[in-house]
Amino acid sequence: MKILIVDDEIHIRPLLEQTLEELGEGHGVRVLSASNGEEGLAAIEKERPSLVFLDIMMPGMNGYRVCRSVKG
């Protein structure tokens, strides 16, 4: 199972990554991360994650727009 974290905050990403990795230990969880909306969108298309943690307030493409692009 792939989980993608999209967040521009440099410290929040590793925090989430570590927490998720720890929680998913032994369940075959792979945590990926992207540092902005565009990267996140690209990663979603490329990796097709099962779950995405999407930050809303991001410079450039914000979370709402990413979400709309994915859904559209």
Place this chain on the structure above:
Amino acid sequence: MLKLFSALVERTSYCFSFVPFVAISGCFATSYAFFIFYLSVEQFAPETIKAFGLTTGGMLVLFTLLHAVGFGVLERAGIRAGLELPRRINESYRRFQDGTLLEPGALELLLKQLAEFPRYHMTVAVAVAIGVTIPSLGVEFVFSGSLRHLASGIAGGVIAGVLYCYLCYVITETLSADLRSACRRALTRRGATIPRVYGMGLRGKIGFAVAVVFFSMGMLIYFLWFCRASLLPSAGFLVITFLTVMLLVSLYLRSVKAAFDEILLAARSAGRGGGGLLHLGNNEKELVEFAVDFNGSIREIIALRRDLEAQVTARTRDLATKARELAKANERLKELDSMKSNFLSSVSHELRTPLTSILGFARLVKRDFTRAVSLGILLEGKDRVKAEKIKANLNIIEREGERLTRLVNNVIDLARIESGHMEWNDEMLDLGLCVEQAARLMEGAVERRADVEMIVKVEDPLPPVRADQDRIIQVIVNLLGNAFKFTARGKVRVTARAGGQREVHVLVEDTGVGIGPEDLERVFDRFHQGEPAPDRTAGNGLGLPICREIAEHYGGCIKARSSLGSGSRFMFSLPAAIPYRRM
């Protein structure tokens, strides 16, 4: 205005049309002829009858002609003057509105024409006097052929003429005084008509009576002394003459009144709108007075208007400036508002993000550390103490981080509510369900506190309220949290019940330490904190203020009742969305 005037011209023309003239003159001539007939009755002969017929016919023609000429001139002059005044006033008013000031002498002509009114009146008087005298002279001469009769005729004619002129003067004077007062009232906008044209004022009546007495005496002396006539025909003649004169005068006055009514109308319109000034170009006493009054009023009006216009201009300017300032201020306020909104969301983001990192990493480190230490159980002595100390320090970081998060959340909540940026997701709520949900959220606290029992009591059914569920639960959780914090052992009781037909109450009661009277007063003040809780956990002094803001937002209230040592009772009430009747 001109329409009115053409109507007036028609009316006056009718008054002075030929038929009434012939009738009036006929009356006059016939009365005079009768008098002559009576006078000469002792010399009655066929020649006398022929002379009587000739005299009557001749006098009829003569009177009619004289009256027609006199009144015709009067009428034309009167109408001209009557037409001219309102036209002039209107013109000056237009000029005044255009802003071109009235040049001096502009109304000179108008005033001259106005001055002609009494002059024409006097002309008529003289014409009538001559009209009375000349036929009588002719008749006297024809009948007697004596110079004595001719001389007495001239004397009688002069007396009659002078007295008739005096009569006319009295009437004109009365009319003029009435007109002046009417104009004055018209110009002060109290509205006016000429009240005493057909009837006269006291002064006019006295003058008229004097004139009549003198006229009668003069005529009687003339008849009785010079003509040696008997009393009865002389008196009869006088009465008929007076009636005729009165008829003539009243007809004349009717036309003058109509013309002056129009002047008055014009004056009134000038009074309303400003209008022009009359110029003093003659010596007529009444007209000078009239013009002075008129000019005074008009000047006052012009000054008032100018003053008013200046004031209006100044006010308009002020208002425009104010409007601009207001628009600017409004713009600025809008900017500030959006800045505030942006500030709030960025502050909340900027504060919460690092806090989340700190807290999250502290928890991660603590867990990792705990795990690592428990893996190496064999730690002993100094190392073990050190490990315990590190764990305690990490706990402090975690606890303080949580506290800071709560504080930041509260401050942001409060700021949002105050600035109107809070989003209220209102829906119909059952407060009983909210209480139950809040109680479930408190389960952790209940488990940790074996000595405190929580009792939840929900009255059923409850009227619904309209509010944001999260906020209501926030209030109840806050109250419950406080209750647990300050209650070492005993009970925390939460009750939802209907408060009358229009309110729903949530009561949170505890058996804790209670609040002293001084603290009770300030319990809803921001950052106010009373005695520390028994468990030593400090709050941030913002929980209750937020509860109160939320309650007040929904038109409800929150009240505290407590005394030291006997527990506290908080009542949170909200208005029911639908008035409720207990089944």
